[in-house]
Each structure stands twice: as C-alpha cells, then as structure tokens.
Amino acid sequence: MDRRSRCQSRLGSTLVLTTNGRIELRLAQKLMLDDARICQLIALLQAGKVLGTIFVGYYVQDCFGYQLVLTAGFLILPGAIWLFAQANNFSTAKIACCGLGLGGCCLNIGGNTLLAPVNPDNQTSVINLGGAIYGIGALLLPFLLAYLFELLSFRGALKLLAMAVFVVPVLLSSYPQIQSDFAPFTVLELIQNGAIWSAALVLFCGVGLEFSMAIWATTYLQDVGWNKKRASILFSLFWLALMVGRLVATRFITPENSSIAIQAMVLVAAEIVGLMIFSSKRPVGAIAVVGMGLSLAPISPTTVALTFAKFPPSDYSRVYGFLASVGTLSALVVQSAIGILSNLT
Numbered sequence: 001m002d003r004r005s006r007c008q009s010r011l012g013s014t015l016v017l018t019t020n021g022r023i024e025l026r027l028a029q030k031l032m033l034d035d036a037r038i039c040q041l042i043a044l045l046q047a048g049k050v051l052g053t054i055f056v057g058y059y060v061q062d063c064f065g066y067q068l069v070l071t072a073g074f075l076i077l078p079g080a081i082w083l084f085a086q087a088n089n090f091s092t093a094k095i096a097c098c099g100l101g102l103g104g105c106c107l108n109i110g111g112n113t114l115l116a117p118v119n120p121d122n123q124t125s126v127i128n129l130g131g132a133i134y135g136i137g138a139l140l141l142p143f144l145l146a147y148l149f150e151l152l153s154f155r156g157a158l159k160l161l162a163m164a165v166f167v168v169p170v171l172l173s174s175y176p177q178i179q180s181d182f183a184p185f186t187v188l189e190l191i192q193n194g195a196i197w198s199a200a201l202v203l204f205c206g207v208g209l210e211f212s213m214a215i216w217a218t219t220y221l222q223d224v225g226w227n228k229k230r231a232s233i234l235f236s237l238f239w240l241a242l243m244v245g246r247l248v249a250t251r252f253i254t255p256e257n258s259s260i261a262i263q264a265m266v267l268v269a270a271e272i273v274g275l276m277i278f279s280s281k282r283p284v285g286a287i288a289v290v291g292m293g294l295s296l297a298p299i300s301p302t303t304v305a306l307t308f309a310k311f312p313p314s315d316y317s318r319v320y321g322f323l324a325s326v327g328t329l330s331a332l333v334v335q336s337a338i339g340i341l342s343n344l345t
Helices: 003-031 035-064 066-086 090-118 123-151 154-172 184-190 194-223 228-252 258-278 282-296 299-308 313-344
Strands: none
Touching (some): 035 090, 035 313, 066 154, 090 123, 090 313, 123 299, 194 299, 258 282, 299 313
C-alpha cells in the first residue's frame, strides 16, 4: 500500500479550503462579485462536497476501489482550479466551485479510509497524523499561493498549481485493491447503529466550528481590533495550532483515553466560543483563535477513529461517507449562520 497516495490525498484535500479562501478576494475583484455572490460560491462548494461524499462514500469506492476515487479526485481538483483561472463570468466560477467540492470529497474519503487500516490497533494515532498532514497543508499552501500570485499572474499561478496537482499524484502513486461486500441495504443497517449518530453529532459541531474559523477568523480578529496584516498572521497560528494539536494527539491519545479526550476538548472549545462572544479585547481574541485550533485539533480525527473501531474494515467507506456528509453539511450550516447573525447584530 503506497504511503505517498495517503499523504498526497490529505494534502490535496487541503487545497479545497486554501485555494477557495485565497482566490476568493482576487476572483471577487476580477468578476466584480458582491458578498452575496461570494456566499453562493461557498455554498456551491459545500453542496458539491455533500453530494459527492454521499455518492462516493456510500457507493463508488466500495464498488470500484481506491484507485478510481483518488485518481478522479486528482483529475477533478486541478480541472476545477484551471477553470477558476479561466473564469470570466460568475457561471464559470460556480461550475469551478462545484468541481472543487467534488474533487476534494474524493480525496478526503479515499485518504481517510486508506489511513485507517495502517494501524488497526491504534487508528486514532494514524488518523490524527493524517489530520496533521492536512494542517501542514493548510498552514503552508496559502503562503505558496501568495508567493505564486506575486511571482506570476493570477491565471498563471492557478494553472501552474493545477498542473502540479495533476502530474505528481496521478503518475507517481499506486493504490491497494479494496475488499468489500457492498449491498445497497447495508447502508440502512449502518445508520441504525447508535454509535454512528453520536459520532455524527460530535462532527457536526467540530467540523462546523473548524470550517467557520477558516472562513471568519480573520474577520473576527479585525473586529476586536487587529489590523489586516496581524489578523492574517494570527490566522496562520490557528492552522499551526491545529497541526501541532494533531501531532500531539498522535502521540498521547490512545483507544483507551480517546473518549475522555474528545469530551474534554469539546468542553474547552465551548468555553472558547463563549470567550469570543463576550470579550472584545485584542489579546483575548488572539488567545481564543490559537486556543480554538488546539482544542479542535483532535476532535474530528479521534471521533472518526473511534467510530471505525466499531465496524469491520469493509464498512469504512460507508461509515466515513456518512460522517463526512454530516460534517460537510455542518460546515455549510454553521458558517452561514454566523454570517447571517453577524449581519443582524
């Protein structure tokens, strides 16, 4: 089983978040988009991820294997980035956002279900490690994109990125064969398990907060008094904290203490949300953003690993498909709710 395919898929899925975030402002200026249309693009990105996750996670990967899913992701994702580079109207940007979401969901599902069997005795460790790789990408890729935008034109930078995403993984990776006893009715049996609904509730909150921080953290930091440059630096520290937190979780969170760890981190995250709501001091805002990264770090990967432990490997794709679709839906709902409430207040 090729380790490169696992790492590349986790880094590739990071591109969905970082690419969308970095090109948003430039695309808005290029196409003269208002905030409402930008929100439409974000919604289409998430809709593409939700629909793709349901289809790929519940059916495609179990029937056709990792190679089809991950190769499709590595084809669709650069295609969407290339389309962004060529976009001259809002309709083209909408198609590109849908493609970005679909390609990202293929890499997300394929990468996480590839990681789980690496260490069956401690899946928490390997899935947190995969989350740390995601964090590394989220931390470094924005700087790479910013450098490329300075070095090349907006269009040239995105085309170069698209070619790199396509050539390296598709030509240099190999994939394991999948063993599955897929049947349509197993999906219905799966969602009758109480454990998967408990995990879905945790992920709805955790993923929703994580994605919302990615969208709104810099706005929040500027609202409490940080200038744009300092807010961007502090936002980078959020991703650094997320990466460090998952690396620490890889070492210290085990199947025996993972339930307690999740409960503790959920409580800490809730306290930090309260701090962000009721305090408008600059130092508190900075500490809250970094603290949120540390507290959210182990929640999603550890929850997925705990849930995998309750099912046979043949069900991993469907289990992760369900959990990821709930998480993706929460990313759409929570960040949209924050935007609506901020306008009202």
